[in-house]
Amino acid sequence: MIAAICYLINLDKGHIINNTPITRKYSNQLKMDILNMNSVIFLKQFRTEFIFRTVVPYFAFFMTVFSVGIFGEDFFSGNMKYFARLTKDHVDVFKSKVLIIIFYSALVVILTLILGFTISAFVFKLSFDGLEKIVLIYLSAIIPVASFGLIIGIISLFFKNTTISIAIGIVSSIFLTVSDRLTITSNFSPIGVLGLMEKFRANNISLISLLIVNGVSIIYLLGAYFIGRKLFKNKEFV
Known part of the structure; x- marks a missing residue:
């Protein structure tokens, strides 16, 4: 995906220089970003294509599949029963899975950030101007998507068919991101940060806004x- 975006940006550079009809609908700011593309500007553009994309929120999709796998699939396959036997308290199994979800969410964000920055620095040019804010924006996606993944993971414990659980997660993420983009539900959504990125350019997002949406996600x-802790304490493993 990163390579494809780099290729498309290079194509757009040529179109803008030649003033082709397709670029006349581009804003002046977008044209300047493309012509002056560097590693930081690229991250601003790339964040909306994977980490912060709405309508088709790939990151939330991946987290849905992962969460259903380590919760619902492990539970109904008997794997969770095996691990539960290794500890006196079933809640320890749940705690480990919560940590895994947060770690996975952080890993995806950090790898995306590093790959996007490194590849764009080679293809275009290296820049550190404004990098701190972009890094902060990227990291702000970790807790919201982890909280969404945990919710879907817990729901998957009640559906033996993993396809149903995955479908619930995908439909829910699409509904939330579309609703957050069009209304004020981003203020109350577990993944409201995705809608926030859709409404504002990276340069216009305030620290307070990021703190608010992350605060809601933490809740x-x-x-x-x-x-989940209470559920695992009383849950009979199959």
Whole structure:
């Protein structure tokens, strides 16, 4: 995906220089970004294509599949029963899975950030101007998507068919991102940060806005954690 975006940007550079009809609908800011493309500007553009994309939120999709795998699939396959026997407290199994979800979410974000920055630095040019804010914006996606993944993971414990659980996660993520983009539900959504990125350019997003949406996501994460903790304490493993 990163290579494809780099290729398309290079094509757009040629179109802009030649003033082809396709580029006349581009804003002046977008044209300047493309003509002066560097590693930081690239990250601003790339974040909307994977980490912060709405309508088709790839990151949330990946987290859905991963969460259903380590919760629902492990539970109904008997793997969770095996691990539960290794500890006196079933809640320890749940805690480990929560940590895995947060780690996976962080890993995807950090790898995307590093790959995007490194590849774009080679293809275009290296820049550190404004990198701190872009890094902060990227990292702000870790907790929201982890909280969403945990919620879907807990839901998957009630559906033996993993396809149903994955479908619930995908449909929910699409509904939330579309709703967050068009309304004010981003203020109350576990993945409201995705809608926030759709409404504002990276340069116009304030630290307060990021803190608010992450604060809401932390509330969802804690709520799901306590529900899951109670559920695992009383759950009979198959």
